[in-house]
Amino acid sequence: MNVVLGNKKLQIDKKELNGLVKCYDKVILDLGTGDGRFVYKSAIANPDFFYIGMDPSEKQLLEYSKKAVRKKLPNVIFVVGSVENLPVELVSSSQKIYINLPWGSLLSNVVLPNKDVVKNISELLAPDEELEIVVGYHQDSEPSETERLSVPELSLDYIEKNLVPVYKKCGFTVKNIEQINKGDLKKIETTWSKKLSFGKKRDIFRIVFRKTN
Numbered sequence: 001m002n003v004v005l006g007n008k009k010l011q012i013d014k015k016e017l018n019g020l021v022k023c024y025d026k027v028i029l030d031l032g033t034g035d036g037r038f039v040y041k042s043a044i045a046n047p048d049f050f051y052i053g054m055d056p057s058e059k060q061l062l063e064y065s066k067k068a069v070r071k072k073l074p075n076v077i078f079v080v081g082s083v084e085n086l087p088v089e090l091v092s093s094s095q096k097i098y099i100n101l102p103w104g105s106l107l108s109n110v111v112l113p114n115k116d117v118v119k120n121i122s123e124l125l126a127p128d129e130e131l132e133i134v135v136g137y138h139q140d141s142e143p144s145e146t147e148r149l150s151v152p153e154l155s156l157d158y159i160e161k162n163l164v165p166v167y168k169k170c171g172f173t174v175k176n177i178e179q180i181n182k183g184d185l186k187k188i189e190t191t192w193s194k195k196l197s198f199g200k201k202r203d204i205f206r207i208v209f210r211k212t213n
Contacts, residue, residue: 001013001017001079001080001081001087001088001089001090002058002079002080002081002087003077003078003079003080004058004061004062004065004078004079004080005065005069005077005078006065006066006068006069006070007062007066009058012077012089013089014088014089017089017090017093020050020077021050021093024048024049024050024075025048025049026048026049026050026095026096027049027050027051027052027093027094027095027096028042028049028050028051028052028094028095028096028097028098029051029052029054029090029093029094029096029097029098029124030042030051030052030053030054030097030098030099030100031054031083031097031098031099031102031106031121032054032055032082032099032100032102032103032106033053033054033055033061033078033100034055034057034060034103034190035060035061035063035064036053036055036060036061036063036064036065036068036078037064037189037190038053038098038100038188038189038190039051039052039053039064039076039078040053040064040067040068040073040076041189042076042189043068043073043075043076044071044073047075049075050075050076051075051076051077052076052077052078052079052090052093052094053076053077053078053079054078054079054080054081054082054087054090055078055079055080055081055082056080056081056082056085057080058080061078061080064078065078082105082106083106083109083117083120083121084105084109084117084120086120086123086124090124091123091124092123092124092125092126093124093126094124094125094126094129095125095126095129096129096130096131096132097121097124097125097129097130097131097132098132098133098134099131099132099133099134099135100134100188100190100193101134101135101136101188101190101193101204102133102135103145104145104149105149107135107137107149107151108149108150108151110133110135110163111135111151111152111154111162111163112149112150112151112152113162113163113166113167114166115166115169115170118166118167118170118172119170122170122171122172122211125211126211127211127212127213128210128211128212129210129211130175130208130209130210130211131172131208131209131210131211132206132207132208132209133205133206133207133208133209134180134188134193134204134205134206134207135154135204135205135207136154136202136203136204136205137151137154137202154203154205155203156177156179156205159177159205159207160177163207164177167209171211171212171213172209172210172211172212173209173210173212174207174208174209174210175208175209175210176206176207176208177205177206177207177208178205178206179203179204179205179206180204180205180206181204184204184206185204
């Protein structure tokens with residue numbers, strides 16, 4: 001799989017990945033990590049966990065990859081990939097997956113889920129482990145993007161009737177669904193969550209699934 005390490009690009013196979021993570025208690029994967037702030041901050045705060053930030057944009061990953069190299073963080077890597085084109089090296093690799101405030105095609109895949117994409121996500125997760133999704137947008141605040149993606153108005157009712165059934169068919173059970181506030185957003189260490197926590201009020205939901213098989 002393609003890894004961004006500062007200004008360098010590397011190829012890492014499954015054996016090399018296993019060597020990197022073997023001394024850590026958990027492997028945490030952040031899908032659609034963007035600039036990588038979430039995994040960078042998390043790796044500093046939790047040195048016993050290994051963090052993988054994945055995003056299709058190599059350019060996006062550069063900022064916090066460079067910071068991780070300068071800080072000599074051993075427990076974080078940045079991978080180029082997407083839910084449509086997953087690195088096979090990551091199959092069954094993770095004890096927790098985060099999707100934090102997805103955008104673009106990832107947002108579409110989350111709120112208009114199909115079995116193939118959900119199964120792809122499921123394949124990354126070890127059995128009986130968790131997938132946590134934090135999602136929120138508003139047609140008035142992001143009219144061009146929401147129109148381009150044809151995403152529906154997001155609500156608890158929509159999530160329960162349209163998202164949950166697809167995830168259940170793909171081997172997930174619902175652990176928790178809740179609406180979160182700006183205070184909760186500030187605790188999520190992503191660049192976008194920080195901006196939203198000071199912006200207009202919008203509905204943001206946290207959905208936690210557990211993989212059952």
